[in-house]
Amino acid sequence: MATISEILKTKTDDDEEEPKKKSREDWRKAKELEEARKAGTAPAAVDEEGKDINPHIPQYISSAPWYYGTSGPTLKHQRVPGKAQEYSSLNEWYKRGVNTESVSTKFRKGACENCGAMTHKKKDCFERPRKVGAIHNSINIAPDEYVQPELNQDFDGKRDRWAGYDPSQHKVIIEQYQKIEEAKRDLRAQKLNADGDEKGEGNSSADENDEDKYVDDFDMPGTKVDSKQRITVRNLRIREDTAKYLRNLDLSSAYYDPKTRSMRDNPHKPGEDPEQVEYAGENFVRYSGDTTKHAQAQLFAWEAYERGVDVHLLAEPTKLEQLKKEYETHKDRFKKKTQNTVLAKYGGEEHLQTPPVQLLLAQTEEYIEYSRRGDIIKGEEKGIVRSRYEEDVYPSNHTSVWGSYWEAGEWGYKCCRSLVQNSYCTGKSGVALSTNLPELGKIVPVVENTIPESISIFKEKPKTAESITSHCSSSLSSSSSDSETLKEKSKKKKKKKKKKKMKMNMKKKTVPLKTRI
Structure with missing residues (x-):
């Protein structure tokens, strides 16, 4: 900005350049130009920097004072003089x-x-x-x-990532690594001297083992480290597998997103079967799990909202789930009710109760070979038994397993109530005998100091041959008397049956005689 003394000097030196008084016509032209600029028909005035001056600015703002020393139209006098920032x-x-x-x-x-x-x-x-x-x-x-x-x-200085970095500080790191290498060499030399082996300076395995000590302290890029357990979890693919984006090099094939490492569409040609291809895209993940249930719930929420039920999947998920359950139960009941009414009116319920397809066609896809005796040779093999004992094996005509019956502290067979292992099954007759004669058929093992009280023969040891013969004769007489009693009972039963038959025959003969009379 020019001072007053400079302006006065220029006025005295250049008297010819003093502004002349405007005539009435000049004022009229200036007014018309101003109106034209406001209307937009004439171009706007331009300052010394080449910027347009708004014609709607009032004159007392746009006109500079006489002491400012301007040579043309400008608005610089209205701006704060900018100080150069250091x-x-x-x-x-x-x-x-x-x-x-x-x-x-x-x-x-x-x-x-x-x-x-x-x-x-x-x-x-x-x-x-x-x-x-x-x-x-x-x-x-x-x-x-x-x-x-x-x-x-300034702006760049505030965002400079290397601000305040001294390159000489890197020398400290280099010196530290040099000291570590020297310590490694000294340790290696001491070890070689102690072992007495003359090996070269470079031992690759020892170098790798020593380097691993220092590598463990750093977190390598591309790995996620668990803070609780020092285990690196690599989130990258196995390098032996082919990358997804290399399966089909056509640019118009499936899109590969490098940020998420995902390829949703099938990269192979549409003619190929996706089940026979090694990789068929990742779209199957979008339709697995509960995604279908979620889609059904969303569809149900929209349909319910259209029918006037105020429910939202994200705002009220439990309410929506309860409504869906009630709707499905009512729907099933209504279907069953309509089906029952139709069957009750027209009939045909027996056609719905069809036997399985195997019985209808009398054939199956299971291949079985039988022997002449009816045993299975091939097909329907028994399942592998995980115990060392044979299962479902009933020897000696038994229908139950040994140990299925218990009586008086002894095991036996349930089918015949025999308390003797590996004995022949007698069936219902054996059960009847065991009820009538509980001690019949028992084999008492000869064990020292264990003689049952029911058998009086072995309570005392016989001292002479006469006592032994007397004991044997008494036992034989007792067994013969038991057999005689059984024979007498069977004879009595036969006599009773004959008497009943005689009575029935007599009644039949007497009835027709009365009718004739």
């Missing part, structure tokens, strides 16, 4: 550490009472509280921290 350079950054060059030996006034540094007070001190502060003994005064500069960074 930004810090890329190399400027906060200083790290403390200033170890100038360390004081005496306590200075205004310094920290704990450590003696001038850059902070006692309440802001990060050092451990001393037993005797630096204000009292002036011993081991801490160096001053750097006074940090106030950085004014």
Whole structure:
């Protein structure tokens, strides 16, 4: 902006360039031009920067004062003069550490009472509280921290990811790895000297084992690490399998989404059977599980809403599920009711109760071979028995297993109530004998100091031959008497049957004589 003295100088030097007084016609032309600019028929005025000036701006705003020193139309006098902002350079950054060059030996006034540094007070001190502060003994005064500069960074400087990085810091990492390699060599040399083996410097297996110690400390890219258990879970495919996007290289084939690693459509040609192809897309996942149930529930919710029932799948899922269950039960009842009414009116219920297809056609697809005796040779083999004992085997004409009957502390067969293992089955006659003579057919094993009380023969040992013969004769006489009683009973039964038959025959003969009379 020009000063008043400069304007006066230019006026005195260039008197010819002074603005002349406008005539009435010039005012009229200027007014017409202004109206035309407002109407849009004439182009708008342009300032020194090439920008259009809005013609609707009032004159007291658009016209610059006489001391501003403008040569044409402008709006610069209405804007705040822009100050050039000074930004810090890329190399400027906060200083790290403390200033170890100038360390004081005496306590200075205004310094920290704990450590003696001038850059902070006692309440802001990060050092451990001393037993005797630096204000009292002036011993081991801490160096001053750097006074940090106030950085004014621009847009790029605020978003610089490498801001404040010192490339010389990378040398520390290199030196650390060099020290590790030297320590490895020393350990390897000591091991070789101890074993006495003269091997080369490079042992690949030892190098790999040593490197694994340091690799375990890092999280490799492409892996998910569980914090509770240090197990890496790879979310990538197995490298031996062919990738999905390589199965069909045609650009118009199925789309592969690299972000989710999914290919929904079938990459093969439409003519091929999807069941015979190794990979047929991932659309089957969308129709597996409860997706069909979810779709049915959504359809039911829409139909119910159209019929005036206020229900929503996401807002009220339990209400929708209960309504769907009630609807299905009522529907089944209505179907059964209509079916029963039709059958009751027209009949034909016997046609619905059809036997299975195997009985209708009298044939099955099961192949079975039989022997001449009727045993199965091939087909319908017995299932593999998981026990070491034979099952469903009934020896000696028995129909039950040994141990299916229990009486007086002894096991037996239930079919004949025989208490002797591997005995021949006598059927119902054996059951009748066991009820009448419970001790018949028992075999008492000869065991020391175990003689049953019911048998009096073996209670006392016979001392002479006469006693033995007497015991044997008594046992034979008892058995013969039992057989005689059984014979007498059977004879009595036969006599009773004959008497009954005689009576019946007599009645039949007497009836026709009475009728003749």
